[in-house]
Amino acid sequence: xxxxxxxxxxxxxLWGTTKAAALDQKAYAKAVDxxxxxxxxxxYWGPNIVRNLHSLENCxxxxxxxxxxAALQRANRVYPRMTVxxxxxxxxxxxxxxxxxxxxxxxTHYELAKxxxxxxxxxxxxxxxTATSKQAEELxxxxxxxxxxxxxxHTFLFSGPVxxxxxxxxxxxxxxxxxxxxxxxxxxxxxxxxxxxWDLAPHDLSIMDYIIAAKAEAVVATGANHxxxxxxxxxxxxxxxxxxxxxxxxNWLSPVKVRTTLIGGKDKMLVWNDLEPDExxxxxxxxxxxxxxxxxxxxxxxxxxxDVWSPKVEQTxxxxxxxxxFVDCILNDRTPSNDGEAGLRIVRLLESAEQSLKAKGKLxxx
Ligand SMILES: NC(=O)c1ccc[n+]([C@@H]2O[C@H](COP(=O)([O-])OP(=O)(O)OC[C@H]3O[C@@H](n4cnc5c(N)ncnc54)[C@H](O)[C@@H]3O)[C@@H](O)[C@H]2O)c1
Numbered sequence: 001x002x003x004x005x006x007x008x009x010x011x012x013x014l015w016g017t018t019k020a021a022a023l024d025q026k027a028y029a030k031a032v033d034x035x036x037x038x039x040x041x042x043x044y045w046g047p048n049i050v051r052n053l054h055s056l057e058n059c060x061x062x063x064x065x066x067x068x069x070a071a072l073q074r075a076n077r078v079y080p081r082m083t084v085x086x087x088x089x090x091x092x093x094x095x096x097x098x099x100x101x102x103x104x105x106x107x108t109h110y111e112l113a114k115x116x117x118x119x120x121x122x123x124x125x126x127x128x129x130t131a132t133s134k135q136a137e138e139l140x141x142x143x144x145x146x147x148x149x150x151x152x153x154h155t156f157l158f159s160g161p162v163x164x165x166x167x168x169x170x171x172x173x174x175x176x177x178x179x180x181x182x183x184x185x186x187x188x189x190x191x192x193x194x195x196x197x198w199d200l201a202p203h204d205l206s207i208m209d210y211i212i213a214a215k216a217e218a219v220v221a222t223g224a225n226h227x228x229x230x231x232x233x234x235x236x237x238x239x240x241x242x243x244x245x246x247x248x249x250x251n252w253l254s255p256v257k258v259r260t261t262l263i264g265g266k267d268k269m270l271v272w273n274d275l276e277p278d279e280x281x282x283x284x285x286x287x288x289x290x291x292x293x294x295x296x297x298x299x300x301x302x303x304x305x306x307d308v309w310s311p312k313v314e315q316t317x318x319x320x321x322x323x324x325x326f327v328d329c330i331l332n333d334r335t336p337s338n339d340g341e342a343g344l345r346i347v348r349l350l351e352s353a354e355q356s357l358k359a360k361g362k363l364x365x366x
Contacts, residue, residue, distance in 0.1 A: 035059050035327045038091035038121075040112055041103030042066040042075050045126065049103050049153075050075070052320045059327045065091045088112060092119045099149075099330060102126060106194050110135040113150070117142045122149040122330050124323070127202040129343030133351055136344040143340060151326045151336040152343030154206035158322040160314030161272050161280045162207055165263065168283065168311070169211055174265025180208050180246040182261040185233075185254035195230040197221070197353050200250040204261075205238075205346050206338070208248070211263070214240045215366075219352040222361040226253065236353045279310040 037053050039046060042064055053061050063083040064075050072084040085091065091100060092115045099122035102112045110130045113123045117139065129152045130136040143150045156162050168174055182204040191199045209216075216238045223234030233251040240246070259274035270283045285306030293300050322338070329336045352364040 033058055033331055035122075035330050036062045036096055036098045037101060038063045038065065038094065038097040038099075039101045039103060040065045040088050040091055041101075041126075042071040043068075043103070046071075046103040047075070047078075048319055049101050049124075049323070050079070052317065052323045053101070054079070055320060056324055056327055058331065059323070062097050063091055063094065089115075092116050092121065097121060099124065099326075106198060107131050110139065113139055114142065117146060117148055117150075120146065120148070122151075122326075124151050124153065124326050125343065126153045127155075127206065127343075127346070128152075128198055128350055129340065129347050133344060133347045136340065136347050140340040140344060149326075149329055149336060150340035150343070151322075151329065152338050152340065152346075153319075153322065154202070154210075154338040154342065154346070155318050155322055156203055156207050157210050157318075157338055158325065159318035160316065161274060162210065164281055164311055164313045165261075165270065165272060166211055168268075168270065169263075169265075173268055173283070174263065174270065175267030176242075176265060177212060177244050178264040178266065179244065180212060180261070180263050182207070182247070183249045183258045185249060185251035186257040187254060188252050190228060190232070190252055191230070192228065195223075195225070195234070195354070196232050196250045196252050197223070197234045197236070197357065198350055200252075201234070201236060201248055201350065201353065202346055204248040204250070205349050206342070207261070208238065208246045209342065209345055209349075212240055212244060212246065214242070214244060216240055216246075216349060218363050218365045219349060219356055220361050220363050221353040221357040223357045231357055234353070234357060238349065280313055282308055282310050284308050 035058065037059055039050050039061060042050065050061055050064060053059050061082060063085060065085050065088045066072055067086050069086060075082065075084055091097060100116040101124040102109055103126050104112060106128055109125050113125050116123045130139065139150060184200050184204055218239045219236065221234055221236040223231040225231045232253050236248040238246040257275065261272040263270050267287060268283050269286050270281055272281045274280060287304045289302045291300045292298060326336060328334065348366060352366055356362050356364045
């Protein structure tokens with residue numbers, strides 16, 4: 001059943017008996033350099049996706065689906081001319097839609113993305129890509145077979161600070177990396193269907209995956225659930241070759257919000273505090289050098305403490321940059337940097353972390 005309510009009275013009629021004809025007219029009017037999007041899910045995050053897609057010159061949001069009529073009413077107040085429906089199959093089968101954004105809870109991603117790919121649509125899927133790595137592998141294979149794009153919303157990779165950090169790593173400013181240590185804690189928002197690991201850690205893991213070029217070897221996670229059966233705090237350690245280590249602290253039970261990442265390199269170290277309005281990144285010319293003296297107990301440690309500087313970071317909204325990249329990849333047949341493979345790597349890390357956490361910190365090899 002498709003329902004359109006409230007302010008969408010005009011569109012109601014459009015989406016009713018004449019809906020197919022209206023969509024066909026839009027298809028006829030399509031310019032070759034425009035991607036026509038359908039969005040499924042208009043809860044907390046969906047409005048950000050729709051707003052940013054709407055702002056892109058070579059993208060048209062053709063239709064929006066949510067099974068909640070209250071969500072559609074909200075959407076209609078902002079976009080009174082947008083076609084809306086409660087039935088996702090109408091989005092998935094519409095000939096006037098080129099690509100679908102799946103902005104629904106994690107456990108629905110696989111089913112919706114699969115149906116979209118089977119109907120010849122490119123897909124933009126929210127993080128985490130899928131609930132299991134097997135599902136992710138299946139979607140990758142399906143997209144590959146049908147020559148379609150998958151992009152997973154790893155929003156932070158398109159933010160000014162993360163781009164700057166990657167630049168500082170790539171151009172050798174930090175020197176060889178020692179560690180990546182990220183804290184993402186606040187009070188809530190408790191999710192009813194996933195643990196804090198699947199809710200918050202995809203952000204840190206995708207940033208880590210982007211910054212540290214090496215392939216992760218093993219994961220250890222500890223944590224606990226205090227309230228609703230899902231872990232609400234977790235400490236995840238990821239081991240890389242060459243003694244590079246990453247640590248991620250995610251917590252829904254923190255009295256204060258913290259968004260801080262420390263990255264230690266042989267030559268420089270940096271702190272990224274995402275809550276700072278300016279000077280989000282500070283690079284420290286600090287380091288330690290250890291040399292052995294003549295006897296085995298003769299350890300000579302010298303500490304270097306030099307300048308601190310704050311590089312300029314881009315201020316553009318990351319989600320807009322990311323969605324522009326998605327549209328460009330479709331129009332120019334390019335592979336998104338955060339493609340399904342990147343999504344799969346993160347799902348594998350999440351699965352391993354969950355497995356380790358359940359076994360009270362058992363080392364899980366990837
Ligand atoms: N990239 C980010 O920074 C970021 C931030 C928040 C959430 N997310 C992700 O976005 C996704 C959605 O999260 P949310 O917080 O918006 O959830 P939410 O529960 O607030 O909203 C989900 C919406 O999807 C609708 N829905 C569910 N199943 C549907 C179906 N089969 N057909 C049509 N509509 C359906 C629900 O009615 C609801 O309105 C999750 O995967 C989450 O991890 C990403």
